[in-house]
Amino acid sequence: MRYSELLLPTLKETPTEAEVxxxxxxxxxxxxxxxxxxxxxxxxxxxxxxxxxxQIVREEMNKxxxxxxxxxxxxxxxxxxxxxxxxxxxxxxLRFTDRHERESxxxxxxxxxxxxxxxxxxxxxxxxxxNLYQIQTKFRDEIRPRFxxxxxxxxxxKDGYSFDATEKxxxxxxxxxxxxxxxxxxxxxxxxRAVEADTGTIGGSFSHEFMVLxxxxxDTLVICRSCAYAANMEKAAVQPPEKTGExxxxxxxxxxxxxxKKKVEVVCGFLGISPRELVKTMVYLADGDxxxxxxxxxxxVQPVKLxxxxxxxxxxxxxxxxxxxxxxxxxxxxxxxxxxxPVAADQAVSAMVNFTVGANEKNxxxxxxxxxxxxxxxxxxxxRQVTEDDRCPSCGGVLELTKGIEVGHIFKLGDSYSRALKxxxxxxxxxxxxxxxxxxxxxxxxxxxxxxxxNHDENGIIFPLPLAPFQAIILNLDPKTExxxxxxxxxxxxxxxxxxxxxxxxxxxxxxxxxxxxxxxxIPYRITIGKRFLQGAEVEIRSRANGKTLSLSLDKAxxxxxxSISNEMSATQESEAK
RNA sequence: CGGGGCGUAGCGCAGCCUGGUUAGCGCGCCUGCCUUGGGAGCAGGAGGUCGCAGGUUCAAAUCCUGCCGCCCCGACCA
Numbered sequence: 201m202r203y204s205e206l207l208l209p210t211l212k213e214t215p216t217e218a219e220v221x222x223x224x225x226x227x228x229x230x231x232x233x234x235x236x237x238x239x240x241x242x243x244x245x246x247x248x249x250x251x252x253x254x255q256i257v258r259e260e261m262n263k264x265x266x267x268x269x270x271x272x273x274x275x276x277x278x279x280x281x282x283x284x285x286x287x288x289x290x291x292x293x294l295r296f297t298d299r300h301e302r303e304s305x306x307x308x309x310x311x312x313x314x315x316x317x318x319x320x321x322x323x324x325x326x327x328x329x330x331n332l333y334q335i336q337t338k339f340r341d342e343i344r345p346r347f348x349x350x351x352x353x354x355x356x357x358k359d360g361y362s363f364d365a366t367e368k369x370x371x372x373x374x375x376x377x378x379x380x381x382x383x384x385x386x387x388x389x390x391x392x393r394a395v396e397a398d399t400g401t402i403g404g405s406f407s408h409e410f411m412v413l414x415x416x417x418x419d420t421l422v423i424c425r426s427c428a429y430a431a432n433m434e435k436a437a438v439q440p441p442e443k444t445g446e447x448x449x450x451x452x453x454x455x456x457x458x459x460x461k462k463k464v465e466v467v468c469g470f471l472g473i474s475p476r477e478l479v480k481t482m483v484y485l486a487d488g489d490x491x492x493x494x495x496x497x498x499x500x501v502q503p504v505k506l507x508x509x510x511x512x513x514x515x516x517x518x519x520x521x522x523x524x525x526x527x528x529x530x531x532x533x534x535x536x537x538x539x540x541x542p543v544a545a546d547q548a549v550s551a552m553v554n555f556t557v558g559a560n561e562k563n564x565x566x567x568x569x570x571x572x573x574x575x576x577x578x579x580x581x582x583x584r585q586v587t588e589d590d591r592c593p594s595c596g597g598v599l600e601l602t603k604g605i606e607v608g609h610i611f612k613l614g615d616s617y618s619r620a621l622k623x624x625x626x627x628x629x630x631x632x633x634x635x636x637x638x639x640x641x642x643x644x645x646x647x648x649x650x651x652x653x654x655n656h657d658e659n660g661i662i663f664p665l666p667l668a669p670f671q672a673i674i675l676n677l678d679p680k681t682e683x684x685x686x687x688x689x690x691x692x693x694x695x696x697x698x699x700x701x702x703x704x705x706x707x708x709x710x711x712x713x714x715x716x717x718x719x720x721x722x723i724p725y726r727i728t729i730g731k732r733f734l735q736g737a738e739v740e741i742r743s744r745a746n747g748k749t750l751s752l753s754l755d756k757a758x759x760x761x762x763x764s765i766s767n768e769m770s771a772t773q774e775s776e777a778k
Numbered sequence: 779c780g781g782g783g784c785g786u787a788g789c790g791c792a793g794c795c796u797g798g799u800u801a802g803c804g805c806g807c808c809u810g811c812c813u814u815g816g817g818a819g820c821a822g823g824a825g826g827u828c829g830c831a832g833g834u835u836c837a838a839a840u841c842c843u844g845c846c847g848c849c850c851c852g853a854c855c856a
Binding site: 209210211212213214215216217218219234236237290291292308309338340342343344346351355356357358359409410418419503514516517519605606607608609641642643644645646647675677678680709710711712713714715716717719728730731732740 | 779780784788789790791804805806813814815816817818847848849850851852853854855856
């Protein structure tokens with residue numbers, strides 16, 4: 201490709217809307233442009249990178265026994281009603297009616313459609329397992345799109361679905377996908393980690409997320425320093441507390457005045473106690489019904505754990521006004537004693553004695569509170585967020601919290617969809633069975649953003665070779681000098697003949713502009729042909745990643761580039777072969 | 779949806795508070811000269827419904843009202 205013929209509008213200045221590096225660089229490097237909130241056009245170079253990721257995904261999925269198909273983006277509401285998700289999915293599902301008043305939606309995911317297809321086409325265990333995937337544009341009407349390609353409303357996703365005859369088979373398929381995902385992200389040159397995850401709205405029995413380690417990640421990961429344990433914060437289990445104070449004397453309940461003291465630190469400071477001795481009472485609305493949750497003063501409630509314990513579709517923290525309307529108590533003085541709504545407690549609270557809570561009365565707290573003497577809870581469970589002070593639930597080792605970007609998510613769904621949609625096959629005993637399903641997603645466009653988050657410097661993007669839109673860029677620094685242009689043109693043609701993807705910067709621009717643009721767009725190898733070529737007949741090869749520069753004759757430069765690229769490309773693939 | 783902010787040339791911004799004639803600046807773009815190994819220099823030029831709709835006023839980018847769009851902080855997810 202010739203730069204002079206390429207639509208590649210690079211920007212010297214950063215548009216104000218871009219907050220994170222990947223967004224800034226995607227815009228500046230001329231890879232994407234925004235159409236509306238969370239909706240982007242991929243310009244030629246942006247698309248080229250997307251295609252690279254897609255190709256890696258295809259190769260590895262096919263290798264793992266999956267087949268590609270393509271499903272409709274517009275889906276009828278009937279199927280969603282059948283699965284129950286027409287009600288459950290919420291406003292993120294973009295719904296509309298067509299001219300015949302038929303309800304439809306834009307597919308945010310395709311469990312319903314694929315299950316419908318398979319239930320129609322597969323009737324025997326002899327045809328199982330099947331594993332089908334597609335790479336397609338998805339639409340989710342996100343509450344708040346942000347960070348460019350990281351969280352768009354429209355985005356490109358690979359979604360795959362597997363159907364097995366047995367639980368055992370489904371687990372084998374799951375494992376295959378787990379392994380394929382490792383290969384995919386490794387080939388993309390990403391530093392990532394697979395973590396245990398919550399199953400969210402998709403549902404199912406267990407699941408892993410593939411997280412790219414990056415500061416700008418929206419998820420918090422909990423990683424054990426001693427063993428293989430790694431989990432999303434939402435999921436990460438907290439070890440049960442050791443029962444302390446069994447022999448401590450239970451002191452009589454005492455009401456104390458705490459005028460104007462509401463926040464945990466303030467109350468504790470005033471009473472001369474540590475937050476570990478205080479219990480916070482938080483009110484949540486679980487599908488609209490209020491529940492109080494007790495956690496220790498220095499802990500935080502993990503809403504996803506609460507949601508799972510309650511079996512609720514949605515839980516949210518009540519605001520001050522809602523709290524007052526429900527309990528009649530101003531926030532800050534809420535406590536479990538005499539509270540009219542159901543009270544759940546984090547397991548750490550069960551281990552506490554003589555603790556402090558709000559008195560359900562303005563300006564008062566209660567001290568020396570004890571369970572179950574002073575109040576009762578309907579359930580005590582692991583409801584709080586882990587901290588770095590907690591120990592690994594698997595080996596007791598030290599935990600570390602880091603940020604990650606979720607680029608892949610695999611679920612073992614079991615039969616939740618096949619049952620809802622009555623998708624069955626006959627087993628070898630002629631008995632009807634529900635398919636055992638799994639589902640496997642990769643955010644393709646997000647993977648591109650994640651890669652840039654991980655690979656950049658102050659001058660721009662540094663693409664790993666497998667994702668780069670071009671493997672090499674030739675800078676013709678002086679297109680007006682015939683000898684230089686001839687050399688550049690012939691070098692360009694030869695590289696193309698060797699099958700390399702190469703961009704020739706043949707623009708009539710000053711050298712500085714060409715250098716800056718080459719750095720910005722992140723092409724791994726740069727070949728510079730300029731005035732120096734006239735003196736020594738040598739061209740310069742420079743690696744974008746490490747800045748290593750070589751001056752070589754045309755022939756040697758050619759050999760060098762070709763072997764570097766082929767070595768590097770085969771290295772990323774061969775490391776997977778073992 | 780709640781909270782905060784922004785909307786003036788392709789991009790980045792000033793002007794608005796305190797209304798007043800041809801609405802500015804930098805970058806980019808076009809023409810010419812010059813320059814050519816890290817986003818040069820000189821000269822000339824094109825480009826604007828000041829987000830939209832009302833209102834106040836002799837007069838509105840500027841004041842008022844409503845609407846729209848976008849960004850940031852919270853709940854959602856690949």
